[in-house]
Amino acid sequence: MKAILFLCLALLSPLSAAELRISTDFDGGSATIDAIDSAKREIQIRPGGNPARGWACWWFVRIDGLGDGENATLVLRGSERSTRNNGQDTGKPLSQDWAMPIAAAVSDDGKTWRQTGLGTRETDRISYPLEGTGGPLWVAWGPPFTPRETEALIDEAAKARPDLVHPFTLAETREGRPVRALQIIAEGGPEKKPAIWIHARQHAWESGSSWVARGLVEWLLGDSAEAKRLREQAEVIVVPIMDVDRVVTGDGGKEADPHDHNRDWFETPHYPEVAAAQARMKAYVAEGRLAVVLDLHNPAPRDLRPFFFVGPPELLSETARANRERFLDLAASHLAGPPALDPKARVTGANYHPLWRRISGQWVNDHGNEHTLAACLETSWNTRHSTTDGYRTVGRQLGEALAAYLAPPAP
Numbered sequence: 001m002k003a004i005l006f007l008c009l010a011l012l013s014p015l016s017a018a019e020l021r022i023s024t025d026f027d028g029g030s031a032t033i034d035a036i037d038s039a040k041r042e043i044q045i046r047p048g049g050n051p052a053r054g055w056a057c058w059w060f061v062r063i064d065g066l067g068d069g070e071n072a073t074l075v076l077r078g079s080e081r082s083t084r085n086n087g088q089d090t091g092k093p094l095s096q097d098w099a100m101p102i103a104a105a106v107s108d109d110g111k112t113w114r115q116t117g118l119g120t121r122e123t124d125r126i127s128y129p130l131e132g133t134g135g136p137l138w139v140a141w142g143p144p145f146t147p148r149e150t151e152a153l154i155d156e157a158a159k160a161r162p163d164l165v166h167p168f169t170l171a172e173t174r175e176g177r178p179v180r181a182l183q184i185i186a187e188g189g190p191e192k193k194p195a196i197w198i199h200a201r202q203h204a205w206e207s208g209s210s211w212v213a214r215g216l217v218e219w220l221l222g223d224s225a226e227a228k229r230l231r232e233q234a235e236v237i238v239v240p241i242m243d244v245d246r247v248v249t250g251d252g253g254k255e256a257d258p259h260d261h262n263r264d265w266f267e268t269p270h271y272p273e274v275a276a277a278q279a280r281m282k283a284y285v286a287e288g289r290l291a292v293v294l295d296l297h298n299p300a301p302r303d304l305r306p307f308f309f310v311g312p313p314e315l316l317s318e319t320a321r322a323n324r325e326r327f328l329d330l331a332a333s334h335l336a337g338p339p340a341l342d343p344k345a346r347v348t349g350a351n352y353h354p355l356w357r358r359i360s361g362q363w364v365n366d367h368g369n370e371h372t373l374a375a376c377l378e379t380s381w382n383t384r385h386s387t388t389d390g391y392r393t394v395g396r397q398l399g400e401a402l403a404a405y406l407a408p409p410a411p
């Protein structure tokens with residue numbers, strides 16, 4: 001009897017639970033591990049990024065050893081490393097809020113993502129509840145999107161619509177990785193089609209923006225009359241990840257040394273993918289057909305609705321200003337969410353960042369055609385809708401807004 005009781009206690013005791021293991025040795029993986037308490041079923045981590053490669057707010061781990069239905073806790077603190085801002089080392093860590101979504105993204109297979117329960121926030125930490133499935137558990141700041149997801153999107157799209165989808169490599173990064181992209185164009189329609197250029201992840205940590213890009217591609221290849229019309233009428237380029245290097249190494253990208261991708265839009269870009277994007281856009285401009293350039297991002301922790309950032313209106317031609325107002329009106333009616341767009345666009349300018357003139361949207365305003373529309377869409381990451389489905393909804397509705405924007409005037 002005593003022996004049986006002891007056995008039962010041993011089975012119930014946390015001391016008998018499997019050892020918890022944590023790893024980050026995969027694309028996008030990132031964490032500094034402070035403690036693993038297998039008895040308490042608690043793991044303590046911080047974002048692992050190198051501030052010289054951008055804001056250390058991204059984190060992404062694989063956890064092994066959690067039994068089916070077993071509960072555990074992931075305790076996250078902010079990075080302690082000094083961060084860069086406005087192009088300089090600030091001597092202080094980044095505000096931990098950037099690393100602490102209200103709920104984390106979790107997956108059993110590293111591909112399909114859901115949210116954890118709400119994290120419990122205390123002064124210097126947030127604790128996310130985990131539930132094991134008996135296999136590995138992937139947990140991240142938000143749904144990850146690495147070059148593997150770009151390839152999956154390209155494969156699915158090219159298989160579904162080989163007649164429309166033309167994959168290409170935009171550039172090879174400084175660290176030797178391909179920056180893959182899709183051109184979507186249908187036979188027929190006007191000879192000189194307006195070009196729509198969409199890129200995401202100029203800031204590596206903003207993984208949600210790549211899911212927005214994915215949602216747009218899915219919609220554009222779908223059966224709706226609006227999608228069909230848009231792909232016949234326009235040529236669409238989508239680059240799901242610009243800063244491939246820092247996405248792969250699990251770094252934040254934003255404010256990287258010497259500057260990040262979205263402060264690289266000048267005569268001599270540091271990043272080959274920015275130079276290649278500029279060259280392609282210039283070719284469209286030379287043909288008079290650069291219609292739209294959209295730059296996809298995730299915003300600050302307290303921005304709970306998606307919104308557009310645009311350059312100062314006084315620097316635009318009258319045509320470009322009118323086009324932008326029309327597009328923003330259409331976006332406000334189409335991006336109904338959830339999450340729904342905040343219809344009030346924000347204007348960036350000299351007081352936003354010392355290198356504001358080198359932001360891609362401003363470069364497009366300076367180098368585009370007279371009618372070119374440039375805008376940056378910031379999709380909120382810190383909400384219950386900041387999921388792969390929520391981001392894809394934004395992408396689909398963005399496609400609908402673009403279709404309405406380029407629709408031929410009613411006869």
Ligand SMILES: [Zn+2]
Pocket residue numbers: 202203206254297298
């Ligand atoms: Zn950004």
